Amino acid sequence: MSKSREKHVNYDNESLTQSTLKDRDVYDLLLKIPAGKVSTYGDLAKALGNPLASRQIGKILGRNPNPIKVPCHRVVMSDGKVGGYFYGSDRKRELLEQEGISFTDEIVKDFKKVRVYPQKQ
């Protein structure tokens, strides 16, 4: 795999938050997922112009600086499985259920209906 680094560094005030620019982009997208809806790691990656970066999205969500404000629990796997969560998948499912999402056998019920595709704008 390519080892080219090309590290992304912020030089504006936002760099003080110790989030990379890309992290910020991900969190901004998350804020566009309303309660009761979900999106997927892959969809966020596509929305940010890097369709193969779904795993990186997961890692970025894992270091979400503000789990209260930024709803990373609304991001699930492309097949409707719950996916990981800092506080555990069970907690993630509970949060989603509180927002009206149902599960059958660990899979989001009516996945197509509750799935949204946030765009960067």
Add this chain to the structure above:
DNA sequence: GCCATGGCTAGTA
């Protein structure tokens, strides 16, 4: 080398 993924394939029922 990992990894909060994804998509495709084989192989079962």
Add this chain to the structure above:
DNA sequence: GCCATGGCTAGTA
């Protein structure tokens, strides 16, 4: 299940 993916990190020198 399997393995490609790609960016970050631990750990060596």
